[in-house]
Structure formats: C-alpha cells, structure tokens
Amino acid sequence: KNQVEQSPQSLIILEGKNCTLQCNYTVSPFSNLRWYKQDTGRGPVSLTIMTFSENTKSNGRYTATLDADTKQSSLHITASQLSDSASYICVVSASNTGKLIFGQGTTLQVKP
Amino acid sequence: NAGVTQTPKFQVLKTGQSMTLQCAQDMNHNSMYWYRQDPGMGLRLIYYSASEGTTDKGEVPNGYNVSRLNKREFSLRLESAAPSQTSVYFCASSVVLRSGNTIYFGEGSWLTVV
Numbered sequence: 342k343n344q345v346e347q348s349p350q351s352l353i354i355l356e357g358k359n360c361t362l363q364c365n366y367t368v369s370p371f372s373n374l375r376w377y378k379q380d381t382g383r384g385p386v387s388l389t390i391m392t393f394s395e396n397t398k399s400n401g402r403y404t405a406t407l408d409a410d411t412k413q414s415s416l417h418i419t420a421s422q423l424s425d426s427a428s429y430i431c432v433v434s435a436s437n438t439g440k441l442i443f444g445q446g447t448t449l450q451v452k453p
Numbered sequence: 454n455a456g457v458t459q460t461p462k463f464q465v466l467k468t469g470q471s472m473t474l475q476c477a478q479d480m481n482h483n484s485m486y487w488y489r490q491d492p493g494m495g496l497r498l499i500y501y502s503a504s505e506g507t508t509d510k511g512e513v514p515n516g517y518n519v520s521r522l523n524k525r526e527f528s529l530r531l532e533s534a535a536p537s538q539t540s541v542y543f544c545a546s547s548v549v550l551r552s553g554n555t556i557y558f559g560e561g562s563w564l565t566v567v
Contacts, residue, residue, distance in 0.1 A: 383560055384457075384561050390555065439554060441556070443495030443496045
C-alpha cells in the first residue's frame with residue numbers, strides 16, 4: 342500500500358534554531374515528492390518539488406533532501422522565524438497513476 | 454491573480470441539509486480537485502476532474518457529488534449532510550510542469566454539521 346509517514350508529529354523550537362522534519366514513503370513507482378507549508382486556517386502552499394534525480398533543493402531557508410534509494414526525504418529549516426510556525430506536509434506522487442499521497446503533516450511551533 | 458477561490462469560508466449545517474461548495478480558478482488549469490482534511494489525517498481526495506466535462510471518484514467520494522461546470526469552476530455538493538462530513542474542504546487545481554504535477558490549493562471551507 343502506498344503510504345507517506347512523517348515525523349515528528351509535532352515539534353517546538355526556539356526562534357533562531359534549526360530543525361529537520363522527516364518523511365518516509367512507500368510509494369511506487371515514484372514520480373516526485375513535494376513539501377507544502379500550511380499556515381493555520383489557510384490552504385497548503387508549495388515549498389519544493391523534487392524528482393527522482395534530484396537530491397537537494399532549496400527555497401530560501403528551507404532545504405529539502407531526497408534519497409530515492411531509501412525512500413526518505415527531509416526538510417531542513419535554518420534560522421527559524423516565528424512565521425515558520427505551521428504544518429509541513431510531505432506529498433508523494435505515483436508515476437503510474439499521478440495520484441498524490443499525503444502525509445499527516447508535522448506541526449512546527451517556533452517560540453520567541 | 455486570485456488563484457483558487459472557494460466559497461463559503463465557513464458554514465454550519467443541520468444533519469440532512471444540503472449545500473454546495475463553490476470553487477473557481479483563474480489559472481486556466483485543466484485539472485481540479487476536492488479534498489477534505491481532518492485532524493490527525495492527511496488530505497484525502499474526494500473527487501477530481503481531469504478536464505472540463507469529466508469527473509472521477511477519489512478516495513472518499515461517498516456522500517458527495519461534483520460538477521465541473523466549465524474549465525474554471527468545480528463544485529462539491531452534499532445532498533444530505535451528516536456529522537461525519539464535518540471537516541475542512543480544500544479545492545485545488547493543477548498544472549503539469551517539467552518537474553511534475555504542481556497543485557495549487559484554495560484557502561479552505563470549514564464545514565460543521567450538527
């Protein structure tokens with residue numbers, strides 16, 4: 342069964358600190374992996390999208406990595422800001438169906 | 454650009470009432486989707502439309518109907534609302550880029566069925 346598992350479920354860090362969110366997937370055949378940021382009360386917004394051949398992609402202070410062999414991805418946030426408080430959702434696409442499989446998300450709270 | 458616009462933002466329904474969630478996108482995307490998001494669960498696909506005039510069931514279609522009125526609009530209808538349909542609903546549209554299928558979400562509709 343195609344699944345996407347994220348960890349931790351929630352995370353609290355102090356402003357200015359770095360953090361890393363994890364995403365493990367069992368989706369096959371793999372097409373691409375996306376990280377979305379969802380602010381409270383808003384819709385998800387795309388941060389990065391990576392295909393099979395890409396190992397790392399950055400978007401400002403957000404850096405996503407992908408290991409297609411181990412089927413793992415991480416999202417690293419550098420020098421966190423209060424505005425980074427949100428849910429971060431990992432989404433994997435299956436290449437044969439185009440279907441998107443969503444992780445449950447990691448809720449990040451950045452405290453001053 | 455407005456992107457994906459959905460209405461209403463909030464709605465309270467009584468069990469058995471019907472209602473329609475409206476969605477429109479101004480990005481000329483072919484594909485549109487309706488998802489629901491519940492606490493502790495990932496977004497689940499209710500219905501999608503790959504192009505104008507076509508609709509297909511997603512993961513959780515029971516209790517819902519959809520209409521792809523034209524390329525811009527994709528509505529979700531609850532014919533007889535049930536408390537289990539209390540959720541946050543997201544409309545989305547997508548475009549195929551070189552990196553893959555990129556989805557753009559609306560701001561969500563909070564629905565409570567009492």
